[in-house]
Amino acid sequence: MTTPNKPAPVTPVLTKRWLSPTSWSIKTYEQLEGYTALRKALKGTPEQLVQLVKDSGLRGRGGAGFPAGIKWSFMPPNEDKPHYLVINADEGEPGTCKDIPLMMADPHSLIEGCIIASYAMRSHHCFIYVRGEALHCIRRLNAAIREAHAAGYLGENILDSGFDLEITVHAGAGAYICGEETALLDSLEGRRGQPRLKPPFPAAAGLYAAPTTVNNVETIASVPFIVNGGADWFRTMGTEKSPGPKIYSISGHVSKPGQYEAPLGTTLRELLELAGGMKDGIPLKFWTPGGSSTPMFTTEHLDVPLDFEGAAAAGSMLGTTAVMVFNETVSVPWAVMKWTQFYEHESCGKCTPCREGTYWLAGILERMVEGRGTEADIDTLLDICDNVLGRSFCALGDGAVSPITSGIKYFRDEFLALCEQNRGAYVGAHS
Known part of the structure; x- marks a missing residue:
C-alpha cells in the first residue's frame, strides 16, 4: 500500500487506450481487453458485484467522493418498480474537463461500465445525461452504443445471460445546475432543471419516481478495470481511504x-x-x-x-x-469576480440565499475590481458568504462562496489594495 505522501507511479489504467489509433471504436476496444469484464461480471450475481465495488473502495469521481459500492447497495433488491442508472456527464464546472475527453477517446469503457453497473443494480434502462454543447461527444457515444448493440453487448439477452439493457444518451440544455443530481433528474424528465427536496433520495424515488442511482462518468468507467483486476489490485494505487x-x-x-x-x-x-x-x-x-x-x-x-x-x-x-x-500575474480579486459572475448567472433562482447572495457578491466584487471598493466591502462579502453557506437549497451556493472566502483568507491584502486605491483617488479629488 502506498503512503499518502509518496504515491507510486501508475501504469495508465483509465487512459490506457486514449492514444491508440481510433481508440473510440469497438475494434480497438476489444483488442485492448474491451468487454472481457462484462463476460466475467455476468457470470456472477448482482450482490457479488456490489460487494466487489465496496471492497475496492471506489469513491465517486464527480466531486463528493461517496463510496460507489455503498451507493449501489441503496438500490432495493425487489423489482416491483423499474430501476434506473443515470450517468451524470453534464460537466459544467469551470476548470472541469475530464469526462468529455474520456467519452471522446474511450466511450466503450463507459458503456461497458454502464452495463456491469446496471446488471449489479437490476436496471434495464440506463441514461447518459451529456452537456448539450458537447455535440461531438454525444455523436461518439451514440455511435459506440450502436456498435455495442450490433456486437450483442446491448439489447435483449446480452451474451445469452438473460439480462436486458438499453442505454439512452440525453443532451442537456447547458445549465450548470443540472450537474446537481436531482436537478439533472428533473431535466431528464422534461422539466426545468431545479434541485429537488431530499428526502426522498433518488435511490428510493428518483427518475420517474422509481429507484435510481446517479453516478459520474469516471466512476462508472473505472468499474470494468475493477472487475478484471480485482479489489486488491485497485487498492495498490492511491491511498488507503482514497484508492485507485x-x-x-x-x-x-x-x-x-x-x-x-x-x-x-x-x-x-x-x-x-x-x-x-x-x-x-x-x-x-x-x-x-x-x-x-x-x-x-x-x-x-x-x-x-x-x-x-x-x-x-x-x-x-x-x-x-x-x-x-x-x-503571479493574475489578480485574485479579478479571478474571484469572474467565478462569482458565473455562479450568479447559473443560479437557478429556486432559493433566496443563492439567488440574492450571488447577485450581491458579484456586484460588490465588480465595484471593487473597478477600484471603487471600501474596506467595509470585505466584511460585507464575508457576511453574505456566511449567510449563503449551508443555507442554500443545494451545493451551488456553497461552491459560490468558496473562492471568495479562501481568496480573502490568503490574499486579503489584494482586496485591501483595491480599497486603498479608492481612498487615494477620493482624497486626491477633494484636496
Missing part, C-alpha cells in the same frame, strides 16, 4: 495543460512536473484542487496529497480534480 487512479485536469499557466492520470494522493508539485512546470517560468501564485467551487490553495499547499482526506484536511475539497493553476 484518478484523472487530474490541469489547466492554466502550465507548460503542458491537459489530462494526467495519477494515483489519488499525488501532490501538485508532482503534477507540475508532469505538466512541464510553470509556463514561461513565472512563479505559481494560487490554484484550485477541484474546480472553481473548491477553496483555493497557494504555494504553501504544493505538497498536500490530492485525495479526499488530504484536500479536506488542508481546508479545501478534492472535487473533480480540476487543477486550475494561476501565476
Whole structure:
C-alpha cells in the first residue's frame, strides 16, 4: 500500500487506450481487453458485484467522493418498480474537463461500465445525461452504443445471460445546475432543471419516481478495470481511504495543460512536473484542487496529497480534480469576480440565499475590481458568504462562496489594495 505522501507511479489504467489509433471504436476496444469484464461480471450475481465495488473502495469521481459500492447497495433488491442508472456527464464546472475527453477517446469503457453497473443494480434502462454543447461527444457515444448493440453487448439477452439493457444518451440544455443530481433528474424528465427536496433520495424515488442511482462518468468507467483486476489490485494505487487512479485536469499557466492520470494522493508539485512546470517560468501564485467551487490553495499547499482526506484536511475539497493553476500575474480579486459572475448567472433562482447572495457578491466584487471598493466591502462579502453557506437549497451556493472566502483568507491584502486605491483617488479629488 502506498503512503499518502509518496504515491507510486501508475501504469495508465483509465487512459490506457486514449492514444491508440481510433481508440473510440469497438475494434480497438476489444483488442485492448474491451468487454472481457462484462463476460466475467455476468457470470456472477448482482450482490457479488456490489460487494466487489465496496471492497475496492471506489469513491465517486464527480466531486463528493461517496463510496460507489455503498451507493449501489441503496438500490432495493425487489423489482416491483423499474430501476434506473443515470450517468451524470453534464460537466459544467469551470476548470472541469475530464469526462468529455474520456467519452471522446474511450466511450466503450463507459458503456461497458454502464452495463456491469446496471446488471449489479437490476436496471434495464440506463441514461447518459451529456452537456448539450458537447455535440461531438454525444455523436461518439451514440455511435459506440450502436456498435455495442450490433456486437450483442446491448439489447435483449446480452451474451445469452438473460439480462436486458438499453442505454439512452440525453443532451442537456447547458445549465450548470443540472450537474446537481436531482436537478439533472428533473431535466431528464422534461422539466426545468431545479434541485429537488431530499428526502426522498433518488435511490428510493428518483427518475420517474422509481429507484435510481446517479453516478459520474469516471466512476462508472473505472468499474470494468475493477472487475478484471480485482479489489486488491485497485487498492495498490492511491491511498488507503482514497484508492485507485484518478484523472487530474490541469489547466492554466502550465507548460503542458491537459489530462494526467495519477494515483489519488499525488501532490501538485508532482503534477507540475508532469505538466512541464510553470509556463514561461513565472512563479505559481494560487490554484484550485477541484474546480472553481473548491477553496483555493497557494504555494504553501504544493505538497498536500490530492485525495479526499488530504484536500479536506488542508481546508479545501478534492472535487473533480480540476487543477486550475494561476501565476503571479493574475489578480485574485479579478479571478474571484469572474467565478462569482458565473455562479450568479447559473443560479437557478429556486432559493433566496443563492439567488440574492450571488447577485450581491458579484456586484460588490465588480465595484471593487473597478477600484471603487471600501474596506467595509470585505466584511460585507464575508457576511453574505456566511449567510449563503449551508443555507442554500443545494451545493451551488456553497461552491459560490468558496473562492471568495479562501481568496480573502490568503490574499486579503489584494482586496485591501483595491480599497486603498479608492481612498487615494477620493482624497486626491477633494484636496
